[in-house]
Every structure is written in structure tokens, then in C-alpha cells.
Amino acid sequence: MHEETVYEALSNAHDDEGHWAFGTGFDEPLAGVDTTVPDGIDPADLGAYCLMLGDDALVLAQRLTQWITNAPELEEEVAIGNIGLDLLGQARLLLARAGSVGVLGRSRDLATDSIPDEDALAYFRDADEFRSTALVEAPNGDFARTMLRLLAAATVRLAVFARLRDSRDPVLAAIAAKGVKELTYHRDHAARWVLRLGDGTEESHRRAQDGVAAVWPLLADLFTATDVETRLAAAGVAVDPAGVRDEVRDVLTQVLQRATLSVPEWPAETGPRGRLGEHGPELTELLDTLQGLARQHPAATW
Amino acid sequence: MSAPTLERPAPDEAALLEQFDATLAADHRIEPRDWMPEGYRKTLIRQVAQHAHSEIIGMQPEGDWLLAAPSLRRKSVLLAKVQDEAGHGMYLYSAAETLGADRADLTDKLVEQKQKYSSIFNYPTLSYADVGVIGWLVDGAAICNQVPLCRSSYGPYARAMIRICKEESFHQRQGYELLMTMMRGTDEQRAMVQDAVDRWWWPTLMMFGPPDEHSPNTAQSMAWGIKRHTNDELRQKFVDMSVPQAEVLGVTFPDPELEFDPETGHYRFGKLDWEEFKRVVGGQGPMNAIRLARRRAARDDNAWVTEAATAYARKHEGAVA
Numbered sequence A: 001m002h003e004e005t006v007y008e009a010l011s012n013a014h015d016d017e018g019h020w021a022f023g024t025g026f027d028e029p030l031a032g033v034d035t036t037v038p039d040g041i042d043p044a045d046l047g048a049y050c051l052m053l054g055d056d057a058l059v060l061a062q063r064l065t066q067w068i069t070n071a072p073e074l075e076e077e078v079a080i081g082n083i084g085l086d087l088l089g090q091a092r093l094l095l096a097r098a099g100s101v102g103v104l105g106r107s108r109d110l111a112t113d114s115i116p117d118e119d120a121l122a123y124f125r126d127a128d129e130f131r132s133t134a135l136v137e138a139p140n141g142d143f144a145r146t147m148l149r150l151l152a153a154a155t156v157r158l159a160v161f162a163r164l165r166d167s168r169d170p171v172l173a174a175i176a177a178k179g180v181k182e183l184t185y186h187r188d189h190a191a192r193w194v195l196r197l198g199d200g201t202e203e204s205h206r207r208a209q210d211g212v213a214a215v216w217p218l219l220a221d222l223f224t225a226t227d228v229e230t231r232l233a234a235a236g237v238a239v240d241p242a243g244v245r246d247e248v249r250d251v252l253t254q255v256l257q258r259a260t261l262s263v264p265e266w267p268a269e270t271g272p273r274g275r276l277g278e279h280g281p282e283l284t285e286l287l288d289t290l291q292g293l294a295r296q297h298p299a300a301t302w
Numbered sequence B: 001m002s003a004p005t006l007e008r009p010a011p012d013e014a015a016l017l018e019q020f021d022a023t024l025a026a027d028h029r030i031e032p033r034d035w036m037p038e039g040y041r042k043t044l045i046r047q048v049a050q051h052a053h054s055e056i057i058g059m060q061p062e063g064d065w066l067l068a069a070p071s072l073r074r075k076s077v078l079l080a081k082v083q084d085e086a087g088h089g090m091y092l093y094s095a096a097e098t099l100g101a102d103r104a105d106l107t108d109k110l111v112e113q114k115q116k117y118s119s120i121f122n123y124p125t126l127s128y129a130d131v132g133v134i135g136w137l138v139d140g141a142a143i144c145n146q147v148p149l150c151r152s153s154y155g156p157y158a159r160a161m162i163r164i165c166k167e168e169s170f171h172q173r174q175g176y177e178l179l180m181t182m183m184r185g186t187d188e189q190r191a192m193v194q195d196a197v198d199r200w201w202w203p204t205l206m207m208f209g210p211p212d213e214h215s216p217n218t219a220q221s222m223a224w225g226i227k228r229h230t231n232d233e234l235r236q237k238f239v240d241m242s243v244p245q246a247e248v249l250g251v252t253f254p255d256p257e258l259e260f261d262p263e264t265g266h267y268r269f270g271k272l273d274w275e276e277f278k279r280v281v282g283g284q285g286p287m288n289a290i291r292l293a294r295r296r297a298a299r300d301d302n303a304w305v306t307e308a309a310t311a312y313a314r315k316h317e318g319a320v321a
Helices: A004-013 A043-065 A073-100 A119-124 A143-164 A170-198 A202-219 A227-234 A242-257 A281-296 B012-025 B037-056 B059-063 B072-097 B103-111 B128-151 B155-183 B187-206 B218-223 B232-249 B274-284 B286-301 B304-317
Strands: B259-261 B266-268
Touching: A043 A073, A043 A119, A043 A143, A043 A170, A043 A227, A043 B259, A073 A119, A073 A170, A073 B072, A119 A281, A119 B187, A143 A170, A143 A242, A143 B103, A143 B286, A170 A202, A170 A242, A170 B259, A170 B304, A202 B304, A227 B012, A242 B232, B037 B059, B037 B103, B037 B155, B037 B286, B059 B072, B059 B128, B072 B103, B072 B128, B103 B286, B103 B304, B128 B187, B155 B187, B155 B274, B187 B232, B232 B259, B232 B266, B274 B286, B286 B304
Parallel strands: none
Antiparallel strands: B259 B266
């Protein structure tokens, strides 16, 4: 690069060429997409379902971001950054999809009109309106627990997204098709760490086994469909989570066994909780940080 | 006791030095396998490591806003930027490794305060406008410092700098774009931007280092082709570039002496507080202890992870995890 060109680029702050080392542009997630809802699909159900998937991604991205500047290696800073960016991208698409079908809950009472739907939903809903699950909400713990949670969350989400590629909602199907590639990498990244930690040193094995013990109970509310999911699954739009349970159990069992970790008993199912808006204090705390600044300046544009 | 060596006559150092000087004189690059004077190697390791450390410590001030970024787009942009900085740190540590340094050892030196990083990262980020001002001014100053290094006489460093400068100039424009957006927002937002500019302007000017008459290593580094312009030249270039950008943005710099001098074609500016510079470089800045403590904790609290990865690799040598 010629020296003068870079200085010129500096002075010309308005053109938006250039690029990130990692990742791409970040503007309007659904720009140019036909968001018409196909016949026979209830928009309220579709929006509610998008919130479930979108909130999981947003909350997990926030958890992973807590590792940035604290990760074990620079390579891991970059990897966690990538995964966080992928999940944020999924969250933005899904929340924008929910907004496009008019599902905004109480968020619009607080957010001004200039705030896009994705941000109204992310920043101006209270915890009881969130549809994320305990698996993504739980605090990170150490690096072993973080990777075990990521392994479980990515495995569940990949199984769901793989099926959603055939959804009758073309927007959801497209989001899923893009997400499958990303989630395959997330699951692989987490699985490699679980192998290294489980079969590494005595300490890492112990920590990984503790991580399993902390994460397994969080699987209890994931595999029973809510009424929304049941209706949408019947309409060919959503995935019935009960249908992915065996696949998830097989994958997790395989990874744990290869990592020389013992596989605990599958937790007894509790029925949906987070999907119905029931959350522990961890989510409220997480949202306080995430939403604080945006709520302090509801008329601001960023 | 000397290790068994290939039977080869000891090369004549004078001849090697002559060849090295000729390479520099022709403006060609020195590559890792080339002979180089020990002083050149040591100075470069210090320079590249200090730059790498700055990228990694530089993740923290903005990283502090990652969890609270006020829109999902801004959160993504900021996460990508902080991630780029980790990437830059990686390229730079690799460049230092081609000179015989070791990344873990350099990290230890950083944490033990035996090597420095840019003093700018010892200031706190008090509002979200700071994220924009760091992009605009701090990254802008960094690019002014770094663009000439794309012509560094040391090949691996020069090549790393080309890539880093491209990405940094994108960060700079992103920062400026955030500030433009905030200036179009509410009165409170405009006040946040001006306040951030007021706090960062002088520390940013200090990023170019002490005035030329107090920069003892400049002459040697310029002779070696690892520094291309003096500190004061670069500082002036930065001021000249920034004033028109501030006008477009609608903010002022906190310097009553800032004024265009039609005779020189440059902006005159006030005196920098070099006592503050010395204090901050010497470890007494507002955030020095916090920045280093976090870097130390990332190393120490996760040492078991690295040990596990090493143990696993030993057990499964040749196997792909």
C-alpha cells in the first residue's frame, strides 16, 4: 500500500469502503428480503418462535463476549469473537423477522420510533418477555464449563437449524441455511476443547467433569414443545424440539466418551420454562448490563 | 563448550555489516535469515513487541463497552474491531518470533512491566462516545505512526503493517461514523462527543512520543530504516489532518492556541504536558494497574487450559483432535 493512499483514506472519512479482518458488513439484517408471511401461518406464532431462537442467540453471544480480553490464548479471543459475531448476526435476523411480523411485545411502549425493531426487542423488553432458555443464560463459570455449555447449545441449535432449512417460512429457512454452517463450526470448536480438556491434565479433566455436572441439568427444559412450537411444527414452519432430543444425546455422549468424561444420566424433563418467560436472576442481571445504556437514552440514535 | 557445527569459516563481521548497510542503502528489506547487527535485532524486538502489547492491551478500553453497546449493530461492529486487535497482536507477535523472540516470554515481560505499551490505553473510557473517539483520534494517530512502517526495513514487520494499516483505517472510519451519528442525535449525545474529544485530544497527541530533542533513539532508528519520520513530524501531520475533520464533525479541540499558520501551511498548537506523559508511561496513569492486572489474570487463571492443550497434543501426537 502506498503511504499517501492511506493518509488520503484517513481524510476521506465518509466513504465506507474497507473491510474488517474478520466478519463483514453489519447493516440492516433483512434489507431487501421479502418478509411476506406465507398463507396459513399465524404471524403471532411465527414472531414468538423467532424470539425463542433469537433470544437464545443474543444471550449466548453476550455470555461469550464476557470472555473477550479474558480468554486463555489470543487465538481463542479471535475464535470466541467469531462465534459471538455469528450468534449476534443470527439474533439480529431473527429479532428483525419477529419485528417484521409485528411481534414487538411491550418494547414499543418504551423505544422511540427511530429505534429499529431488532433493537427495540433486544433492548426494551424485560426479562419476563424473553424466550431464551437456562442453558444459554447460566453464568460462564471457568473455560471448561463455558466450552461444555457451548458444545451443548451449539449441538441443540445445529440440530434445530438443520431441520429448519425446510421451513415453510422462506425467511426462517434462509436464516437457518446460513446458520447451519456457522453452528457446525461452533460445535466443532467446542468439541475440540472438550476433548483437549477432558483428556488433557488431571486438573482439566476434573474441571471438565465439573462443567458437565453444571451444564447437564440445564438440558431439562429444552425438549418439550410449547404450544406455539407444536402448532408451527404441524404447519411445517418450526421444529418440534422433542424430535432432536435423541440426536443431541447421541452427539454429546460421543464427545464426552471420546474426552474420557463420564456421561451423567439424562435429566428428567421439566417442560418449557424459559420459552414461557420463566427465568432466574442471571438473566435479569445480564439484561441490566446489555440494556442499561440504550434505555438511559431512549431518544438517541446510535 | 561449543555445539558441533558445520565446518565453516567464521564469517567476517565487517563484510556482513557492509552487506547489511548496502541492503538498507538500496531500500531493500532485511529478512529473518539475513545477518543483522545485534542492536538492530534488539531494537526491533522491542519495537514490535511494544506494538503487539499495545494491540492486546488496546482491546480493553473499548472492550469495556462490548457488553453495553447501545445497539446490536454497534455491538457487532465493536466486537469485530476488538477481535481485529487480537488478530493484529497475533501477526505482530509472529513477526517478533521471526527475530528469535517467544510470545509467552514477551507476554511475561509485559505483565512484569519490563516492556511497555502505548500510554494511551491507560486512560478510562467513560462514555460510549469514547469508543468513537478512540476510533477517530487514537486509531487515526496510530495509523499516522504506522503507515510509514509499511516501509520498515524489516520485511515481516513491514508486511504485517500493510495488513494492519488497512484494517486500522477501516476502524478509524467506523469511529468517525459513530461520532457523526451521535452528533445528529440528541443534545446529550453531542455533549458526550465533545466531552470525549476534550479528554482524548492531548493524550492522543502524546502517542507520537516525546519531542524530537528528547527522543534519543530516533537517529539510530531512522538510520536503520525502522523509523521513517520523527515524532514531531508525525504529530504535526496528525494535527493538520484532524482539524478539518473536527470542523466537519462539529466539535472543537481543547486548545486555545490551535491556529492555522498561513506561512508554514500547518496548524500551530499548544504545549503538551510532558510531565503527565512521563507519569502515565511510568505506570502512574489512571488505568495502568487495572490493564495489567487483567492481562495477568487472563494468563494466570487460564494457565491450566494451555497446559491441558499441550498435554493432549503430546498424548495424541500426529492425531488431529
